[in-house]
Amino acid sequence: MGRDLLRFPTAGPVADGKSTLVGRLLYDTKSVLADQIEAVQRASVDKGLATPDLSLLVDGLRAEREQGITIDVAYRYFGTPTREFVLADTPGHVQYTRNTVTGASTAELAVLLVDARHGVVEQTRRHAAVLALLRVPRLVLAINKIDLVDYDQGVLEAIGKDFAGLARSLGFSTDSGDDAVVTIPVSALVGDNVVERSPRTPWYEGPTLLGHLESVPVTGPEVDAPFRLPVQYVIRPRTEELHDYRGYAGQVASGTVRPGDEVVVLPGGHRTTVASVETADGPLEAAAAGRSVTVLLADDIDLSRGDVIAAAGAPPRVTDAFDATLCWLSEKPLHPGARLLLKHGTRTTQVIVGELRDRLDTDTLALSVPKTLAINDIGRVALRTADPLPVDDYADIRATGGFLLIDPPTGNPLAAGLVGNPLGLVDLPSREPSTPGP
Amino acid sequence: MSVPVLDALDSLESEAIHVFREVAGEFDRPVILFSGGKDSTLLVHLAVKAFAPAPVPFPLLHIDTGHNYPEVIEFRDAIVARLGLRLEVAHVQDWIDDGRLTERADGTRNPLQTVPLLDSIVEKRFDAVFGGGRRDEERARAKERVMSLRDAFGRWDPRKQRPELWNLYNGRHAAGEHVRVFPISNWTELDVWRYIQREGIALPSIYYSHQREVFRRDGMWLAEGPWGGPRGNESLELRTVRYRTVGDGSCTGAVESTATTLDEVIAEVTASRLTERGATRADDRLSEAAMETRKREGNF
Numbered sequence: 001m002g003r004d005l006l007r008f009p010t011a012g013p014v015a016d017g018k019s020t021l022v023g024r025l026l027y028d029t030k031s032v033l034a035d036q037i038e039a040v041q042r043a044s045v046d047k048g049l050a051t052p053d054l055s056l057l058v059d060g061l062r063a064e065r066e067q068g069i070t071i072d073v074a075y076r077y078f079g080t081p082t083r084e085f086v087l088a089d090t091p092g093h094v095q096y097t098r099n100t101v102t103g104a105s106t107a108e109l110a111v112l113l114v115d116a117r118h119g120v121v122e123q124t125r126r127h128a129a130v131l132a133l134l135r136v137p138r139l140v141l142a143i144n145k146i147d148l149v150d151y152d153q154g155v156l157e158a159i160g161k162d163f164a165g166l167a168r169s170l171g172f173s174t175d176s177g178d179d180a181v182v183t184i185p186v187s188a189l190v191g192d193n194v195v196e197r198s199p200r201t202p203w204y205e206g207p208t209l210l211g212h213l214e215s216v217p218v219t220g221p222e223v224d225a226p227f228r229l230p231v232q233y234v235i236r237p238r239t240e241e242l243h244d245y246r247g248y249a250g251q252v253a254s255g256t257v258r259p260g261d262e263v264v265v266l267p268g269g270h271r272t273t274v275a276s277v278e279t280a281d282g283p284l285e286a287a288a289a290g291r292s293v294t295v296l297l298a299d300d301i302d303l304s305r306g307d308v309i310a311a312a313g314a315p316p317r318v319t320d321a322f323d324a325t326l327c328w329l330s331e332k333p334l335h336p337g338a339r340l341l342l343k344h345g346t347r348t349t350q351v352i353v354g355e356l357r358d359r360l361d362t363d364t365l366a367l368s369v370p371k372t373l374a375i376n377d378i379g380r381v382a383l384r385t386a387d388p389l390p391v392d393d394y395a396d397i398r399a400t401g402g403f404l405l406i407d408p409p410t411g412n413p414l415a416a417g418l419v420g421n422p423l424g425l426v427d428l429p430s431r432e433p434s435t436p437g438p
Numbered sequence: 439m440s441v442p443v444l445d446a447l448d449s450l451e452s453e454a455i456h457v458f459r460e461v462a463g464e465f466d467r468p469v470i471l472f473s474g475g476k477d478s479t480l481l482v483h484l485a486v487k488a489f490a491p492a493p494v495p496f497p498l499l500h501i502d503t504g505h506n507y508p509e510v511i512e513f514r515d516a517i518v519a520r521l522g523l524r525l526e527v528a529h530v531q532d533w534i535d536d537g538r539l540t541e542r543a544d545g546t547r548n549p550l551q552t553v554p555l556l557d558s559i560v561e562k563r564f565d566a567v568f569g570g571g572r573r574d575e576e577r578a579r580a581k582e583r584v585m586s587l588r589d590a591f592g593r594w595d596p597r598k599q600r601p602e603l604w605n606l607y608n609g610r611h612a613a614g615e616h617v618r619v620f621p622i623s624n625w626t627e628l629d630v631w632r633y634i635q636r637e638g639i640a641l642p643s644i645y646y647s648h649q650r651e652v653f654r655r656d657g658m659w660l661a662e663g664p665w666g667g668p669r670g671n672e673s674l675e676l677r678t679v680r681y682r683t684v685g686d687g688s689c690t691g692a693v694e695s696t697a698t699t700l701d702e703v704i705a706e707v708t709a710s711r712l713t714e715r716g717a718t719r720a721d722d723r724l725s726e727a728a729m730e731t732r733k734r735e736g737n738f
């Protein structure tokens with residue numbers, strides 16, 4: 001067992017120093033090499049800056065450097081002796097829902113950034129709502145620019161308390177024991193508490209940002225959920241010695257599969273047992289969520305791409321009509337009655353959007369009944385699909401509860417869809433923090 | 439019984455295999471770009487693992503600049519023969535000979551690969567083209583998707599990229615468009631080397647330390663070849679070198695190295711103070727946005 005891998009996004013308002021924080025993480029973990037640093041120094045001098053602008057390590061496109069903004073999600077890589085990190089740097093402005101959803105969909109943790117002078121702002125609420133909706137298990141609030149508030153403990157603790165209240169109202173646990181919400185005071189510019197512990201915040205006893213990122217568990221709730229495997233491809237060598245070989249290739253979406261397990265193939269409903277679980281390196285005793293495998297079944301069943309192999313004792317429900325929450329990502333608004341394509345697991349089918357039930361105001365967390373959904377909107381809709389789909393509630397299993405809506409003529413994705421009501425949206429307006437802050 | 443968490447290499451391998459299988463399931467005519475270099479050799483290794491015990495259901499395509507290292511071409515042909523794969527080669531020289539391309543003044547042919555690539559995609563009706571690009575290579579590549587839609591001109595528009603959510607890749611495209619696919623997007627140079635070591639993947643000999651006659655240009659050690667050089671006051675000298683990347687001979691430099699084994703290469707990469715492109719690719723030093731410009735024009 002070598003080093004493991006943590007994927008996480010960073011989100012925050014424009015100009016709160018997110019690119020600088022990312023640059024600082026890369027720089028202080030020595031993930032930036034001399035030619036990149038020299039390029040940044042040259043560019044900083046060209047821009048007339050006195051100190052190297054670490055954000056230039058991150059903003060890669062010509063337009064970004066010219067305009068000093070981040071246009072699109074960028075992926076960064078760094079590592080320590082114990083762990084590798086894939087950081088999705090998600091810009092905070094116009095298409096913030098689209099970017100945050102993209103960065104958060106594969107994450108086990110998200111880092112939210114606020115400016116110590118401004119605290120929790122509208123964008124923080126929106127980002128936190130999207131992260132909660134996508135069931136990212138852990139949040140880190142990095143309070144940046146603490147040098148600009150003179151490392152004032154009172155200011156920083158007030159922001160932490162404010163954020164804890166927001167996180168609780170979105171369904172996160174704020175018990176200090178389970179580390180689901182952690183607040184860290186940092187200065188990306190100076191480097192306080194990012195990688196190195198700061199002598200200027202002696203009252204702060206928690207971990208540095210990197211220390212926390214290195215210690216949180218990398219496995220999500222998927223590992224303990226019932227087994228699901230969307231079939232991607234049927235492997236049939238058709239050679240003489242493997243004449244009857246029929247392997248169902250896919251990535252385990254949740255749970256664990258072992259030879260001998262009772263499974264059901266959906267939507268067809270045939271039950272059988274797992275004969276073996278294989279990779280190119282040979283058979284496995286067990287394979288858990290995240291692993292790409294080839295499953296062989298005991299019985300000859302008609303099974304093809306798009307089908308789902310699931311634990312027989314806890315199968316997903318098979319339905320062609322369900323409610324879902326949509327994060328609308330497109331400039332093209334959604335109207336009731338729209339005929340679109342839906343990709344769930346490895347199956348793409350036609351879908352008709354029925355009633356638009358409600359829309360979430362991410363600032364106030366209040367609900368209203370919308371006529372359309374526009375870009376960045378989050379709302380609940382009724383869907384009817386042409387083929388029955390084996391779905392789980394997104395709140396139970398992210399991998400089989402998530403889907404894409406696609407625009408048929410262009411093929412462009414329109415929305416991230418979540419089966420069910422993962423935020424408990426109906427209850428939200430009345431939901432208040434039930435316990436006092438820390 | 440608990441099942442061990444996947445380590446970083448297992449996780450990256452599973453992700454790449456998932457991408458290969460999605461493309462096999464959703465596209466009609468995929469192809470793997472294969473030069474015999476380490477990243478494309480890794481791609482082929484992953485493709486073999488994705489479909490074993492059946493054969494890889496795609497052919498390979500090499501855009502051959504003609505500025506090659508003989509060891510690499512030999513290696514390329516040996517892999518193709520061993521795995522029973524089909525290799526298509528588009529020779530840049532053919533495009534120069536019939537006037538569709540003109541040789542550049544500096545003799546570099548890397549930028550000339552774009553037209554033969556796009557022509558081959560149209561002619562063979564490829565709808566998905568696998569490349570070995572990694573996001574850690576360069577700042578513009580850090581913004582690239584795993585599945586990246588290209589219009590009929592092969593252009594990349596970073597402002598119009600599709601969001602990629604969960605592992606639901608969306609490869610839908612109109613006739614005439616195609617998709618570039620990067621299964622090892624999330625690998626770093628070090629991941630690539632560690633995986634090559636773990637899997638015992640053979641590479642061309644030029645990735646390991648050897649003696650070679652080279653000359654100094656723009657701070658890099660270039661080998662003698664049909665691309666011109668040494669010229670003027672450049673002179674050949676025998677050095678102990680290896681290659682960190684393998685591309686067009688005119689703009690790919692060797693680094694001085696005594697690393698003859700994978701362990702030594704990994705130690706060297708770990709300690710390196712330069713990125714592989716910064717150290718050895720003249721084409722990426724041309725301007726701040728050299729890679730972005732090439733990508734926008736339809737190159738990888």
